[in-house]
Structure formats: C-alpha cells, structure tokens
Amino acid sequence: MTSSSRAMAGLWRGWGRLLARRPGAAQALTAGALMAVGDVVAQQLVEQRGLSGHQGPRTLRMAAIGCGFVGPVVGGWYRVLDWLVPGATKVVAVKKMVLDQGVFAPSFLGCFLAVTGVVNGLSVEENWAKIQQDYVDALLTNYCIWPPVQVANFYFVPLQHRLAIVQCVAIVWNCYLSWKANRM
Template identity: 40%
Template sequence: MLLLRIYQKWLNKHFLVVQSVQTGALMAAGDAIAQLAIEKKKLPEFDLSRTAKFGFLGTCFVGPTLTVWYRLLAKQFGTSSSTSTALKKMACDQLIFAPTFLSIFIANVNFLSGKSVQDIKQELSRTYLDILIVNWKVWPAVQLVNFYCVPLNYQVLLVQGVALFWNTYLSWKTQKKVD
C-alpha cells in the first residue's frame, strides 16, 4: 500500500516523467526478455547497448508520446467510460495513431542502431506490415478495456504492463536478421 501511495504521489506531481520512466523500464525489460528467452542468448552474448536503446526510446519517445496521445483522446472524446467513447478512442488509436507511431518507432530503433536512411527504408518495407498486422491482433481488445475501465492517469501504465510482451515481440522483430 505504501508503494502505491508513493507511486500516486509521484504520478500526481510529475505525471509525464513517471509515465516516461516506467515506459522506459518496461521497454528495456521487453528487450532483455527477447534476448534471453526468445533469442536464447547467453549472458556473455547479451547486448546491453540494445537494451539501453530500447529503454531510451521508451523514456524519451514512447512514454511521452503515449501520455500526450491519451490526453488528446480524452480531450477529444471525454473521459466517460461508455462503450461509445471507448470504441471511438480505440478506432482512432488503431487506425490513426498505431500505423504512424509504429513506422516512427521502427525508424527510431534502426536510427539508434546506426543504420542509414536507405537501410531504414528497407527495414520498414521488410517489417512494418507484419508488425502492424500483429498490432491489430493484440491491441484493439486491450485498448477497449483500457479506454472503458481504466482512469486516464493509469492508461499508460496498463498499456505498458501488457506491452512488456509486445515490447519483447518488437525487440525480436526489429532486431531479427534477414533470413
């Protein structure tokens, strides 16, 4: 209970910072899981700089972007937990935000890995559609629950909790070598 009160206090005082840091931590954890559990890397092979890049993206790009986006949705459609409001928010999230966000995210991952603009374009053409389709299999249901049941201040946290698994997939997919 004490931890929850401390979290709520920090969230109230430093909303964007808390959302950004928790997102960065969960994205770094997703990359670590991808490397250790999916790619089966041993500790000597573990790419700490890759995990740091995912954490950096979470803290400086994903967390702030999601925080602003959810506030924009709340401003546009309100904060009621009606089915109609949740459906409108989910539709905007999945049809407008997700396609744009994912392309920028993939480009950023590759940019931080030192790839050229041409390499980034090739990576986008290779991975974007697969990632977007998997996104549409996972996120509409999560977002409906999020927008229907979860207060605005906790929406990024819920999404990033679920996204621990999504981030694992994104890390694996964006780091996977071409066969």
C-alpha cells in the same frame, strides 16, 4: 509484512506520488523500464542469448526509446484522445479504440521502427529497407493484440494509469517489437 513487500509498497507509493506530481515523467520512466524488460525477455527467451550473450547496450537503447519516445508520445496521445472523445461509456471506449488503432497505431508504429533504426545506427537506406521489411507484419500483429486491450483500457482505466497498464500488458508486445526492430 516482509522487508521485500515493504520495499515494493514503498516503491508503489513513490511511483504514485511521482505520477500525481509529474505524470509525464512517471509515464516516461515507466515506459522506459518496461521497454527494457521487453528487450530482456526478447534476448533471453526468444533469442536465447543467455546472460553471457546479452547485449546490455541494446537494452539501454530500448529503455531510452521508451523514456524519450514511447512514454511521451503515447501519454500525450491518450490526453488528446480524452479531449477528442470525452466520456467513459462503452461506446466512447470503442470510438477511442477505433481512433487509436486506425489513426495512431499505424503512424506510431512506423515512427517507432524509424526511431529504433536511427538509434541502432542504420543508414537512411538501411532504415527505410528495414521499415519496408517489418512494417506490415508488425501492424498486422498489432491488430491481433491491441483492439480488445484498448477497449478495456479506455473503459476501465483512468487516464493517468493508461500508459502504465498498456506498458504492463505490452511486455510481450515490447518483446516482439524489440526482436523485430533489432533483427538485422
């Protein structure tokens, strides 16, 4: 085993211990890190800013939104969803997806865009205009990506790992959201 693979194995074990002891903290940190990765991908691959044009403060803001908003809210929602619709059958997974995409996603997306606008320093009027400009497109894009991912997530993945799995799949989604939320 190479030193880098030992280091990765150690990080994985440490994350597993943190997840077991403090699941909320682990989920918040995971969401923050993966929101930052999504922003880096958005800036480097989508916007093609290059390293000299990379906006570090923007990446830190997206990480903060992941840690302080996305991780806690989505992690809490998954716990509520498991309480509302207990079980692990295919039918239960579809019911959870319908609630997730029909109730949670529309409200979460609006809140995400509002939080991002506030963190980016937009005035109330600018923020409202940005939400009106971006919301429908972002919601329709959400419906193209997330229903099949969520059915698989709710059927195959244990509760404590759902946010991490979603956030890994969501690197592309986070890239899209970062680009959408930071496009002025």
